[in-house]
Amino acid sequence: MFDPDGKLLEQWTGYGKPTGIFLAKDDTLYVSDSLASWAARLRPDPKFPNLRAGWYVGSARDGMVKWFVPDEFGGPEDITADARGDVYTAEWGPQTIRKFILDPARVALMDKEPRQKSLGRE
Numbered sequence: 001m002f003d004p005d006g007k008l009l010e011q012w013t014g015y016g017k018p019t020g021i022f023l024a025k026d027d028t029l030y031v032s033d034s035l036a037s038w039a040a041r042l043r044p045d046p047k048f049p050n051l052r053a054g055w056y057v058g059s060a061r062d063g064m065v066k067w068f069v070p071d072e073f074g075g076p077e078d079i080t081a082d083a084r085g086d087v088y089t090a091e092w093g094p095q096t097i098r099k100f101i102l103d104p105a106r107v108a109l110m111d112k113e114p115r116q117k118s119l120g121r122e
Contacts, residue, residue, distance in 0.1 A: 001063075012063040015056050020078030020090070029060040032089055034075030055079055055089055057102075073098065 001010040016033035023029055032055045053071035058064055074093015081087050087100040 010063065014063070014065045015058065016052075016054070020076070022080045023060055024081055027060040028081070028085075029056075029058045030079045030081050030087060031056040031058070032076035032079035034071070034077050034092060055087070057087070067102075069100070 001008075001012070003009055015029075015031040017035040018031045019034045020032035021030070034053050053075055054069050055071075055076050056065050056069075057067040059066065073096075074091045076089035077092045078090040079087065085102055087102060089098050089100070090096075091098060
């Protein structure tokens with residue numbers, strides 16, 4: 001964390017090895033990390049022996065990490081979120097963008113909506 005003059009004020013180490021950062025209007029901090037697994041293999045850090053690639057959601061006010069979602073796909077290079085709090089990650093391995101819905105109420109609603117049939121198949 002830096003002040004407007006570029007002076008280092010604080011350093012947070014709970015967000016892995018960031019490759020992408022997004023700060024929402026409500027000071028929610030989203031951080032992607034595609035390097036942790038590689039860095040741990042190439043140059044293990046005894047202070048952080050279990051770093052894994054994935055993405056983090058936390059607070060830009062106090063630096064606390066709220067959630068960590070481990071990488072299952074191919075390394076989240078960058079990250080952003082929309083006004084609803086849905087998270088989008090850009091994955092380098094499969095060359096794709098993934099959307100994550102974090103609101104359990106919205107996920108439950110989606111499960112109750114009728115599914116569209118594809119090409120006459122049930």
